[in-house]
Amino acid sequence: MFEAAEVGRTIAKEVWDLEVPQLRADLLAAQLALRSTRVPVILIVSGADGAGKGETVNRLHEWLDTRGLETHVFGPLTDEERDRPCYWRFWRTLPARGRIGIFFGSWYTDPIVRRVYGRSSTTELDDAMARVAFFEKMLVEDGALILKFWFHLAKKEQKRRLRRLERDPETSWRVSPDDWKHFELYDRFRKHSERALARTDTEHAPWHVVEATDDRYRELTTGRTLLAALQRAVTPAAAAPPAAPAPPAAAAPAGGLTILDRVDLTRTVTDNAYRKELAKLQSRLSRLAREAYQRRQSSVAVFEGWDAAGKGGAIRRVAEAMDARDYKVISVAAPTDEERAHHYLWRFWRHIPRAGTMTLYDRSWYGRVLVERVEGFATEAEWARAYAEINDFEAQLVGHGMALAKFWLHIGKSEQLARFREREQVAYKRHKITDEDWRNRKRWTRYEEAVNEMVARTSTRAAPWTIVPANDKRVARLTVLRTLCRGLEQAL
Amino acid sequence: MFEAAEVGRTIAKEVWDLEVPQLRADLLAAQLALRSTRVPVILIVSGADGAGKGETVNRLHEWLDTRGLETHVFGPLTDEERDRPCYWRFWRTLPARGRIGIFFGSWYTDPIVRRVYGRSSTTELDDAMARVAFFEKMLVEDGALILKFWFHLAKKEQKRRLRRLERDPETSWRVSPDDWKHFELYDRFRKHSERALARTDTEHAPWHVVEATDDRYRELTTGRTLLAALQRAVTPAAAAPPAAPAPPAAAAPAGGLTILDRVDLTRTVTDNAYRKELAKLQSRLSRLAREAYQRRQSSVAVFEGWDAAGKGGAIRRVAEAMDARDYKVISVAAPTDEERAHHYLWRFWRHIPRAGTMTLYDRSWYGRVLVERVEGFATEAEWARAYAEINDFEAQLVGHGMALAKFWLHIGKSEQLARFREREQVAYKRHKITDEDWRNRKRWTRYEEAVNEMVARTSTRAAPWTIVPANDKRVARLTVLRTLCRGLEQAL
Numbered sequence: 001m002f003e004a005a006e007v008g009r010t011i012a013k014e015v016w017d018l019e020v021p022q023l024r025a026d027l028l029a030a031q032l033a034l035r036s037t038r039v040p041v042i043l044i045v046s047g048a049d050g051a052g053k054g055e056t057v058n059r060l061h062e063w064l065d066t067r068g069l070e071t072h073v074f075g076p077l078t079d080e081e082r083d084r085p086c087y088w089r090f091w092r093t094l095p096a097r098g099r100i101g102i103f104f105g106s107w108y109t110d111p112i113v114r115r116v117y118g119r120s121s122t123t124e125l126d127d128a129m130a131r132v133a134f135f136e137k138m139l140v141e142d143g144a145l146i147l148k149f150w151f152h153l154a155k156k157e158q159k160r161r162l163r164r165l166e167r168d169p170e171t172s173w174r175v176s177p178d179d180w181k182h183f184e185l186y187d188r189f190r191k192h193s194e195r196a197l198a199r200t201d202t203e204h205a206p207w208h209v210v211e212a213t214d215d216r217y218r219e220l221t222t223g224r225t226l227l228a229a230l231q232r233a234v235t236p237a238a239a240a241p242p243a244a245p246a247p248p249a250a251a252a253p254a255g256g257l258t259i260l261d262r263v264d265l266t267r268t269v270t271d272n273a274y275r276k277e278l279a280k281l282q283s284r285l286s287r288l289a290r291e292a293y294q295r296r297q298s299s300v301a302v303f304e305g306w307d308a309a310g311k312g313g314a315i316r317r318v319a320e321a322m323d324a325r326d327y328k329v330i331s332v333a334a335p336t337d338e339e340r341a342h343h344y345l346w347r348f349w350r351h352i353p354r355a356g357t358m359t360l361y362d363r364s365w366y367g368r369v370l371v372e373r374v375e376g377f378a379t380e381a382e383w384a385r386a387y388a389e390i391n392d393f394e395a396q397l398v399g400h401g402m403a404l405a406k407f408w409l410h411i412g413k414s415e416q417l418a419r420f421r422e423r424e425q426v427a428y429k430r431h432k433i434t435d436e437d438w439r440n441r442k443r444w445t446r447y448e449e450a451v452n453e454m455v456a457r458t459s460t461r462a463a464p465w466t467i468v469p470a471n472d473k474r475v476a477r478l479t480v481l482r483t484l485c486r487g488l489e490q491a492l
Numbered sequence: 493m494f495e496a497a498e499v500g501r502t503i504a505k506e507v508w509d510l511e512v513p514q515l516r517a518d519l520l521a522a523q524l525a526l527r528s529t530r531v532p533v534i535l536i537v538s539g540a541d542g543a544g545k546g547e548t549v550n551r552l553h554e555w556l557d558t559r560g561l562e563t564h565v566f567g568p569l570t571d572e573e574r575d576r577p578c579y580w581r582f583w584r585t586l587p588a589r590g591r592i593g594i595f596f597g598s599w600y601t602d603p604i605v606r607r608v609y610g611r612s613s614t615t616e617l618d619d620a621m622a623r624v625a626f627f628e629k630m631l632v633e634d635g636a637l638i639l640k641f642w643f644h645l646a647k648k649e650q651k652r653r654l655r656r657l658e659r660d661p662e663t664s665w666r667v668s669p670d671d672w673k674h675f676e677l678y679d680r681f682r683k684h685s686e687r688a689l690a691r692t693d694t695e696h697a698p699w700h701v702v703e704a705t706d707d708r709y710r711e712l713t714t715g716r717t718l719l720a721a722l723q724r725a726v727t728p729a730a731a732a733p734p735a736a737p738a739p740p741a742a743a744a745p746a747g748g749l750t751i752l753d754r755v756d757l758t759r760t761v762t763d764n765a766y767r768k769e770l771a772k773l774q775s776r777l778s779r780l781a782r783e784a785y786q787r788r789q790s791s792v793a794v795f796e797g798w799d800a801a802g803k804g805g806a807i808r809r810v811a812e813a814m815d816a817r818d819y820k821v822i823s824v825a826a827p828t829d830e831e832r833a834h835h836y837l838w839r840f841w842r843h844i845p846r847a848g849t850m851t852l853y854d855r856s857w858y859g860r861v862l863v864e865r866v867e868g869f870a871t872e873a874e875w876a877r878a879y880a881e882i883n884d885f886e887a888q889l890v891g892h893g894m895a896l897a898k899f900w901l902h903i904g905k906s907e908q909l910a911r912f913r914e915r916e917q918v919a920y921k922r923h924k925i926t927d928e929d930w931r932n933r934k935r936w937t938r939y940e941e942a943v944n945e946m947v948a949r950t951s952t953r954a955a956p957w958t959i960v961p962a963n964d965k966r967v968a969r970l971t972v973l974r975t976l977c978r979g980l981e982q983a984l
Binding site: 324 | 524546549550552553554558559560561562563565570571572594596662665775778779782786804807808811812814815816817820821823828829830854923
């Protein structure tokens with residue numbers, strides 16, 4: 001990929017002087033138009049040391065309205081970042097819709113550097129790039145515009161530039177010992193970068209390899225490329241959602257039967273046995289949570305289920321067993337406007353627990369393939385691709401070493417009716433039942449289908465679903481506690 | 493204060509059994525009502541080691557709806573926290589309106605512990621408590637309900653409890669070597685805590701010292717106190733804004749003259765001199781910014797001024813001189829709904845720069861005493877108390893070692909008119925001029941008054957205002973650059 005960027009391209013000063021004023025005006029106009037779109041722009045700046053990455057970013061700041069612009073530099077991980085999956089630092093810095101985020105250093109940096117220094121294998125680099133490609137695809141499908149620039153310098157040219165930077169007292173600070181170390185590894189760096197780029201040069205997020213020798217050529221090319229991309233992004237035609245992909249082959253319930261039909265809802269437990277078992281499990285969980293805290297083992301528990309299935313009660317039994325310092329309950333309500341301005345997973349990313357603690361999600365990212373699917377809040381294309389997005393997200397949690405448990409609390413349709421009726425009659429329960437609950441109930445079959453497909457598509461070995469029989473609340477609570485205990489035991 | 497909590501109060505099991513069910517139902521109802529208020533609840537849990545703080549927090553989690561509840565524990569500072577003023581960790585965790593935040597450890601912990609270990613003087617403890625009192629008053633005036641619990645144990649009792657906790661394998665983990673060290677310092681701890689409490693036992697945020705020997709007494713008292721406070725907070729009468737204090741004695745402009753009238757707007761500079769000086773100052777700032785990054789010196793620059801005074805242009809000249817990695821421009825637009833759910837300073841707190849970098853605020857917290865005052869978006873009570881709140885906030889920035897610069901870009905009324913007209917005529921400037929600008933212009937005199945009072949009340953030695961003559965944009969830009977350079981030089 002890099003040969004094409006070693007041909008000695010330059011831009012004459014006259015061309016620059018002639019073109020830049022118009023380019024700046026056009027960039028500002030495009031940026032202004034961007035503000036009212038749903039498009040977040042992610043501009044990745046990468047390439048060889050000394051290739052003028054910093055200068056180019058500065059130039060973009062000069063050309064664009066800095067008020068709609070943010071630049072993120074990724075240095076060493078902070079301790080808050082180290083406690084979470086490695087993409088967390090990117091998750092939390094992704095720009096909101098209508099804004100431009102310049103990523104100085106990105107999800108490419110670490111995998112390439114590790115490979116160059118021999119700290120990872122080619123297979124590992126390839127795996128990392130597959131994850132990158134998936135992540136970028138997810139963002140683009142959500143409406144993002146991703147612009148990836150690679151500023152390339154031939155080996156000789158890099159040496160010349162590092163020398164020149166070092167000589168000038170104004171710029172010598174830009175050259176670190178690391179830069180010279182990288183230079184000695186130029187050939188390795190080139191080889192592995194080329195491989196990384198080839199594997200992530202996708203239709204939705206192509207690479208722009210820019211010959212970096214001539215400052216004017218480098219900066220003008222970057223500006224022109226950005227302008228063209230912005231202009232495409234803000235034209236109404238382009239802003240339309242991409243054509244929906246063919247609907248996925250749904251895990252069609254054989255003979256109308258779903259996974260849920262196989263749940264034994266008749267299971268029950270005596271009051272006495274329940275009390276004994278509950279005490280035993282809670283004390284076991286209590287010990288495990290304590291150990292998890294000491295050993296910095298974090299966990300995530302997801303609670304989904306029919307309305308009135310007893311999610312709240314189950315969560316309370318878990319919480320009772322834990323120290324309030326060690327867990328957080330995230331109750332998923334309507335998204336805030338900041339949440340709506342980001343990818344739908346963003347509102348869950350923000351609550352990923354720090355090392356040693358647990359986040360309990362009372363409803364979760366699965367809303368995308370449940371309520372949003374059934375109620376039509378998400379398009380078919382959106383919920384259809386969410387399965388893979390969720391699997392990847394959960395794989396990152398598990399990959400970081402977190403314990404992950406997912407519960408679907410299942411009750412029969414008539415049991416639900418009985419509980420709705422009871423809630424209507426008890427004063428302090430009345431607020432729990434709303435018109436929405438009755439509306440959802442009418443769509444029981446469609447929810448059943450959605451649950452079935454959800455479980456079929458997202459029950460992975462690393463993150464399996466637990467279908468909890470919940471007609472007897474006591475059985476449900478014990479099942480949840482037992483599953484959490486086992487998960488923590490395995491993780492520890 | 494503590495003698496009253498050493499009288500041996502207990503609650504019999506029968507009383508507990510009788511009262512708790514009703515208390516729980518009432519707490520849930522009050523918490524539900526809280527959700528639709530503008531009241532954030534801050535519940536501070538503090539007191540002696542082994543006094544059952546953790547157990548009490550767990551009990552509250554059991555009694556309340558955990559979905560409207562969050563618990564924050566403050567352990568060692570993270571590196572992201574160390575980079576900011578010491579209240580930043582609290583700023584970022586304050587609960588949103590309608591929610592309850594339990595603070596396990598709080599702004600009291602560090603000052604008391606420092607004093608007990610002899611790492612600070614009594615005067616320093618008193619100063620810290622004065623800041624606490626101010627901070628709490630600010631939150632309460634903004635609608636917060638602050639509940640401060642101090643769980644007290646007599647010396648003998650503390651020893652007994654630590655022993656008991658240690659003997660039981662289920663609870664021995666709760667006793668750390670630090671706890672025994674604290675115990676040996678019991679008398680010092682008691683003395684300094686008592687002093688701290690006395691100085692912060694205010695009308696708006698009184699202390700509740702609870703005798704902690706008997707678990708049932710401690711927990712029931714806490715529950716009852718919380719319930720009473722919640723019930724008061726959710727009754728419509730109490731939710732009404734407090735009576736406006738007497739308007740502050742405005743720094744009345746003598747003979748109708750304001751600070752702004754003393755600005756020499758005729759100053760100008762030739763094009764040639766401007767270009768030379770600009771280059772000199774930008775290169776000086778560039779060097780300083782680099783040094784600041786290396787020495788982890790952060791800074792904050794605030795830009796206020798009349799519409800069309802040239803804030804954007806001045807900010808651009810500053811940005812040009814810096815590496816895009818080293819600064820952020822925060823453009824203050826309408827608050828998001830998450831921002832509206834917090835104290836008005838919250839939206840600025842979130843952007844406090846990390847060590848070594850600069851945040852440029854394009855409009856700022858001064859909106860409270862400018863546009864919000866003039867347009868009536870804030871009540872008189874709100875903007876009147878904002879001067880002191882802002883002074884305290886800025887004192888914290890400066891106290892943390894940040895360089896702080898505040899600019900008011902001043903132009904004459906006729907110069908503004910000329911600029912508005914020009915903007916209307918130039919295609920790529922037209923988006924900069926809105927009806928709002930024309931409306932603000934009609935209120936020139938009232939803005940003048942507001943600016944005058946703002947400067948008079950918030951120009952402190954640590955954080956002085958720079959009034960920038962901006963009829964000549966070039967003079968304005970040079971003034972801004974020069975001031976920033978000087979500020980950084982001093983800080984470094």
